[in-house]
Amino acid sequence: MTNASTAVLPQPAGSLLPDHPTFVNEIVGTLSVHSQYVLHGNLRDEFLVGGEIMPLHKALWSALRPSGFEALITYDQIDGIGVYPPNDPAVLQAVERVLGPNVVGRRPSPERLRVHLAKAVGVPEQPPVEAGGSAARSAPAVAPVARPAARVAVVVDHAARLLRAPGQLSEEERDFFLLCQKLASAAKAHTFPGTRQAPLHNPVLWLVDGERDLPAWFTAGVESIRSVAVALPTLEHRLERARLLMPIFPPSIQDVSAAKTDPVEVFASRTEGMTLQAMRRITLLARDRDLGADRVADAVRIYKLGVDDNPWRHSSVRTQIIKGERVISDRVKGQDRAVAKTLDILKRAALGLSGAQANTSDSRPRGVLFFAGPTGVGKTELAKQVAELLFGDAQAYLRFDMSEFSAEHAADRLTGAPPGYVGFEAGGELTGAVRTRPFQVVLFDEIEKAHPLVLDKFLQILEDGRLTDGQGVTTYFTECVLIFTSNLGIIRTDPDTRKRELLVNPTMGYDELEQKVKDAIRDHFTTTLGRPELLNRLGDNIVVFDFINAATARGIFDGQLANVMRKVSTDLGIEVVLSPAARQQLEGMCTADPFNGGRGIGNQLESALINPLARRMFDDDAQPGDRISITGLQAGEGSAGATLWTNVERGAR
Numbered sequence: 001m002t003n004a005s006t007a008v009l010p011q012p013a014g015s016l017l018p019d020h021p022t023f024v025n026e027i028v029g030t031l032s033v034h035s036q037y038v039l040h041g042n043l044r045d046e047f048l049v050g051g052e053i054m055p056l057h058k059a060l061w062s063a064l065r066p067s068g069f070e071a072l073i074t075y076d077q078i079d080g081i082g083v084y085p086p087n088d089p090a091v092l093q094a095v096e097r098v099l100g101p102n103v104v105g106r107r108p109s110p111e112r113l114r115v116h117l118a119k120a121v122g123v124p125e126q127p128p129v130e131a132g133g134s135a136a137r138s139a140p141a142v143a144p145v146a147r148p149a150a151r152v153a154v155v156v157d158h159a160a161r162l163l164r165a166p167g168q169l170s171e172e173e174r175d176f177f178l179l180c181q182k183l184a185s186a187a188k189a190h191t192f193p194g195t196r197q198a199p200l201h202n203p204v205l206w207l208v209d210g211e212r213d214l215p216a217w218f219t220a221g222v223e224s225i226r227s228v229a230v231a232l233p234t235l236e237h238r239l240e241r242a243r244l245l246m247p248i249f250p251p252s253i254q255d256v257s258a259a260k261t262d263p264v265e266v267f268a269s270r271t272e273g274m275t276l277q278a279m280r281r282i283t284l285l286a287r288d289r290d291l292g293a294d295r296v297a298d299a300v301r302i303y304k305l306g307v308d309d310n311p312w313r314h315s316s317v318r319t320q321i322i323k324g325e326r327v328i329s330d331r332v333k334g335q336d337r338a339v340a341k342t343l344d345i346l347k348r349a350a351l352g353l354s355g356a357q358a359n360t361s362d363s364r365p366r367g368v369l370f371f372a373g374p375t376g377v378g379k380t381e382l383a384k385q386v387a388e389l390l391f392g393d394a395q396a397y398l399r400f401d402m403s404e405f406s407a408e409h410a411a412d413r414l415t416g417a418p419p420g421y422v423g424f425e426a427g428g429e430l431t432g433a434v435r436t437r438p439f440q441v442v443l444f445d446e447i448e449k450a451h452p453l454v455l456d457k458f459l460q461i462l463e464d465g466r467l468t469d470g471q472g473v474t475t476y477f478t479e480c481v482l483i484f485t486s487n488l489g490i491i492r493t494d495p496d497t498r499k500r501e502l503l504v505n506p507t508m509g510y511d512e513l514e515q516k517v518k519d520a521i522r523d524h525f526t527t528t529l530g531r532p533e534l535l536n537r538l539g540d541n542i543v544v545f546d547f548i549n550a551a552t553a554r555g556i557f558d559g560q561l562a563n564v565m566r567k568v569s570t571d572l573g574i575e576v577v578l579s580p581a582a583r584q585q586l587e588g589m590c591t592a593d594p595f596n597g598g599r600g601i602g603n604q605l606e607s608a609l610i611n612p613l614a615r616r617m618f619d620d621d622a623q624p625g626d627r628i629s630i631t632g633l634q635a636g637e638g639s640a641g642a643t644l645w646t647n648v649e650r651g652a653r
Helices: 022-028 056-067 089-099 110-121 171-186 235-248 263-270 276-288 293-305 315-331 336-350 379-391 408-415 429-436 452-464 510-528 532-538 550-572 580-590 594-619
Strands: 036-041 047-049 052-054 071-076 080-084 152-156 204-208 225-230 367-372 397-401 441-445 466-468 474-476 481-486 491-493 500-502 542-544 575-578 627-634 643-649
Touching (some): 022 225, 047 235, 052 056, 056 080, 056 152, 071 089, 071 110, 080 089, 089 110, 089 152, 110 152, 110 204, 171 204, 235 276, 263 293, 315 336, 336 542, 367 510, 367 532, 397 429, 408 429, 408 466, 452 466, 452 481, 452 532, 510 532, 510 542, 550 575, 550 580, 575 580, 580 594, 580 627, 594 643
Parallel strands (some): 036 225, 367 542, 441 481
Antiparallel strands (some): 047 052, 071 080, 491 500
């Protein structure tokens, strides 16, 4: 067995190791000035070191050993004290020189663990706790000794599990971390005989998932404790990992050498924001499902979403979009230009070309639409039609009313509350729903009413195509179509007088209306919110809806009136007949104000016809088979409802 103390020749202190991850170099390069490190982030991944894949402890050891370190002392609450590398007598001897014999494998109490840490960094043991007083109050100021017994580093894994909650420490927890903080300040850098090293600390490395998992005061303003982020792998690392993994993929059906895209590059680009360990698991999944290198993208999608079927590849999507050019125009009336642009964006999404001009378009949502324009003109209705058009299912449609997300804390509703807060166990409304149905339309209604912190979530979705919830689970939006709606540019509220002013009107041409609305949207995101980057992510996906014209209003009225007549006939068995004069009168009342759009027509129809008709049928005890003839109507004044001049014929049907 190779002796650990002679296996590697020492290097000058602080030497950078170009074949090591950045966070390892950050630690090795600052050992002369920092005595403790809080490592957070992608700790459980695999790391590329000189072309070799290795876990965190091995990556740390490969960098510390050339600087003269004799051992890693490891600790967690399950396994207790351990050593790395294991099974090496020289390493075990070094640890025993520091901590004493028979400590490996034991699970020390917090008080005893603190003593072990003090020995490792070269600070005298603290006296025992006095009766009736805490260690923090009774212990004198610590002072460094000449030198630790050996050059070692201590790795405290799952350090956040040493306490119940960072903001709610028990007295014992508080004292433990306070004493560790004092150790960090008292520890000194040392040289060791027989080495050419400059003075270095024996560091303590705390491993946590999140930067705030330890008490905030533990690292705040303490220069001897350094916080180090362990980042997700870069594109360069993913490319190298993909090259190593590609031989494991089953033989491809297609000749990948003749393909226009390199499977290695596809693998690396599709796994942006993922770990090297995930790439290995994707490879194993591809092998189990017999997915060759030509189907790398499918393997990544299955791993991310957990589903084999990809509705975007169904021929029915193309058929539905072609069919939609006729169907949607019939259901969303008077918005030919808005419908045409929406269908263009959907065709692009179906082909997977959304954001194709970017280097990393594969991670973005399938499609993004921003519907803007007057109220009641079909924005929400078109969103519903898009869901049914793409997936043949009106249930593949998720709506969030952003007026409910105007408070600062509302962002937690989308992704779930952070650990330790109320509602943490429930998860996020948005992330949970998208994980359940990865292929769906997500509608964010009246986006201008959302709090800026909520908008930050959208920025991440639009750029990276993913969100990580409060429980640390990542949700991918790469197969979703996101639709935002807004009334920006229609009405402006004076900040001083609070009076509402119309910025556009039904007499404007579409080009003028479109420009005014887009200018208002640009001003809102850049000036009012200070979020120009969000506007840039939306790009040219802003679809402006026009006011409905007189002909469209009549068409909407005819359709809604027909719905009323059909429902009364089908559900109640009663025939309602409108005289030509009454119908003309009703149409004039319902279409008089085009500003309120189709929703306004429906509201007027309810007030002028449905309410008085229901009142008459109820009061006269109308029965199936009756016929009600309406010869005229009169609008109500004040709290009085509208009045119908009717004639009820019993059993006339």
